[in-house]
Amino acid sequence: MHPAFSVIFLTTLIGVGQGLFLALFSSQAYTSVNVLPTQPGDYYAVGGLIALLFLVGGLIASIFHLGHPERAWRAATKWRTSWLSREVIALPAVMGLIALYALVNWLGLDYDLYGLGLSGQVALSVGAAGVAATLALFLCTAMIYAAIKFLQEWASALTVVNYFLLGTASGFTFATAYAALRAPDLASFYGGWAIALSIAALLTRSASLFRNARIKRVSTLQTAIGVRHTHVRQRSMGMMGGAYNTREYFHGRTVAFLKSVKWVFLILVFPVPVLLLWAGLANASTALLILAFAVQYLGLLFERWFFFAQANHPQNLYYQVVG
Amino acid sequence: MTQLALVIDLNVCVGCHACVTSCKQWNTSGEAGPLFDDNPYGRDPTGTFFNRVQTYEVGEYPCTETLHFPKSCLHCEDPPCVPVCPTGASYKRKEDGIVLVDYDKCIGCKYCSWACPYGARELDEKQQVMKKCTLCVDRIYDTRIPEDRRKPACVISCPTSARLFGDVHDPESDVSIAIRESGGYPLMPEWGTKPSNHYLPRRKTKMRIHEDELVRADNPLRKEDIRHEVSKDATLDDWLM
Numbered sequence: 141m142h143p144a145f146s147v148i149f150l151t152t153l154i155g156v157g158q159g160l161f162l163a164l165f166s167s168q169a170y171t172s173v174n175v176l177p178t179q180p181g182d183y184y185a186v187g188g189l190i191a192l193l194f195l196v197g198g199l200i201a202s203i204f205h206l207g208h209p210e211r212a213w214r215a216a217t218k219w220r221t222s223w224l225s226r227e228v229i230a231l232p233a234v235m236g237l238i239a240l241y242a243l244v245n246w247l248g249l250d251y252d253l254y255g256l257g258l259s260g261q262v263a264l265s266v267g268a269a270g271v272a273a274t275l276a277l278f279l280c281t282a283m284i285y286a287a288i289k290f291l292q293e294w295a296s297a298l299t300v301v302n303y304f305l306l307g308t309a310s311g312f313t314f315a316t317a318y319a320a321l322r323a324p325d326l327a328s329f330y331g332g333w334a335i336a337l338s339i340a341a342l343l344t345r346s347a348s349l350f351r352n353a354r355i356k357r358v359s360t361l362q363t364a365i366g367v368r369h370t371h372v373r374q375r376s377m378g379m380m381g382g383a384y385n386t387r388e389y390f391h392g393r394t395v396a397f398l399k400s401v402k403w404v405f406l407i408l409v410f411p412v413p414v415l416l417l418w419a420g421l422a423n424a425s426t427a428l429l430i431l432a433f434a435v436q437y438l439g440l441l442f443e444r445w446f447f448f449a450q451a452n453h454p455q456n457l458y459y460q461v462v463g
Numbered sequence: 464m465t466q467l468a469l470v471i472d473l474n475v476c477v478g479c480h481a482c483v484t485s486c487k488q489w490n491t492s493g494e495a496g497p498l499f500d501d502n503p504y505g506r507d508p509t510g511t512f513f514n515r516v517q518t519y520e521v522g523e524y525p526c527t528e529t530l531h532f533p534k535s536c537l538h539c540e541d542p543p544c545v546p547v548c549p550t551g552a553s554y555k556r557k558e559d560g561i562v563l564v565d566y567d568k569c570i571g572c573k574y575c576s577w578a579c580p581y582g583a584r585e586l587d588e589k590q591q592v593m594k595k596c597t598l599c600v601d602r603i604y605d606t607r608i609p610e611d612r613r614k615p616a617c618v619i620s621c622p623t624s625a626r627l628f629g630d631v632h633d634p635e636s637d638v639s640i641a642i643r644e645s646g647g648y649p650l651m652p653e654w655g656t657k658p659s660n661h662y663l664p665r666r667k668t669k670m671r672i673h674e675d676e677l678v679r680a681d682n683p684l685r686k687e688d689i690r691h692e693v694s695k696d697a698t699l700d701d702w703l704m
Contacts, residue, residue: 207571207572211550212570214550214568215550215570217549217551222546222547223547225550228549288578290580359580359653363651363653364651366648366662367530367665369521373519373520374517374519375518375519375529378515378534379512379515381507381508381509382507383509384576384585385582385585388573453580454580454651458534
């Protein structure tokens, strides 16, 4: 497929936003039972606002993917059948709940909702709804790709797992840098999880690379045109100037370029940020932690480009030869 | 239930592209607006087409065969492009099974084109909506057109009648009989899309003749062969017997 930058930024930015929110929520949940030191409400409010900005950034990026963004409201109508429609509903739901979570923390609203005598019950209740919506959004985003069964590189449970782990890893890495600035007590909590999630993502992403390198194609030129012969080749695709079919489904790069992007993202997303996180936490260096996030996000842009470019659409069987 | 479809006879198609140009002409002149052409007379012309004729070579030289292969939307009975549409702009008509795009609802997200394994959909770069073969829905029901001309433009224009049009759910229609009796097949059956359009294979007329049929077992000459072998010392009797 031809990687569109709008979708690359959409999926990576909302991944960071969702991961950051999960990080904030999990730390607040831990503080409520005194596993982690308590933080003032504005720490979570500002963090939630930043998560919201990442999601807004993703939403703005997605607009550039649409031919008619002014009709985008219609995209919420077919949620019964379309994962894209479900994403269109889940994204504003996540944004609304994160905004509410930030607001509750900013105003310091608290009430003993469940009679437990613990603090932060309102914020955590709103946050729990936000977590459910966030997980649903991860599922919707990934299923848009995993649900197309003939895009065999995508049609796998690993796609869902990777979207979740890569998003949360980058979000926790960002949370580590944020905590280093605002709440140094929490940095090692986030950092530890960021390292664990990055390593888990390395394993699952490698598994999908391993799987994709061994795909047995279901469609062949023989099934595409219905001629049973071992030697069939195209002589003409019926046009010389190119069309949507030749632009949308090909990445237009060499195999060597594709391979190099794979190694770039494998290095930038996993070992470099993990080492920077470790060094940043060990030396209490905020600069290294910020660098860890910057490197990992840059790597994720390469990862997402590769994710799209690697998918081989069966329609390409019909567009092999100009002439 | 009606399911309108095309049946394309690859045995007859000569690859003249008449269906391509007539399709473009009809569909660029309709109420839905033109099919965009970018740089049509320039170095890199490109544009939106509903139909293409491709050419394949089957076999290895010198035993090769040229196959001309017209390709358009197959109007699948279970179209994967329809459920993925987030707006409902992509839909399959209940009354005749034609898969259509509502250009006023389409947001141009391209997801349906990803979900079509055949690459039958094209985004119009000018109107920024998804376009595809409509089976000339604005022609086949137009009562101002003489009844025998109420067929898709590609079917009318085909000089060799390689394209048949009709209801594939009616077992006695021309298209159903052609599929049934001439080996009609769907494309990429492995994805379960159940394409309505079918293709008729290249056919060769061959006669299988058994050896018995070449040598007449009951040849009377053989039955009544009363000649005898001639002895070395031939006598007059040998000739008279």
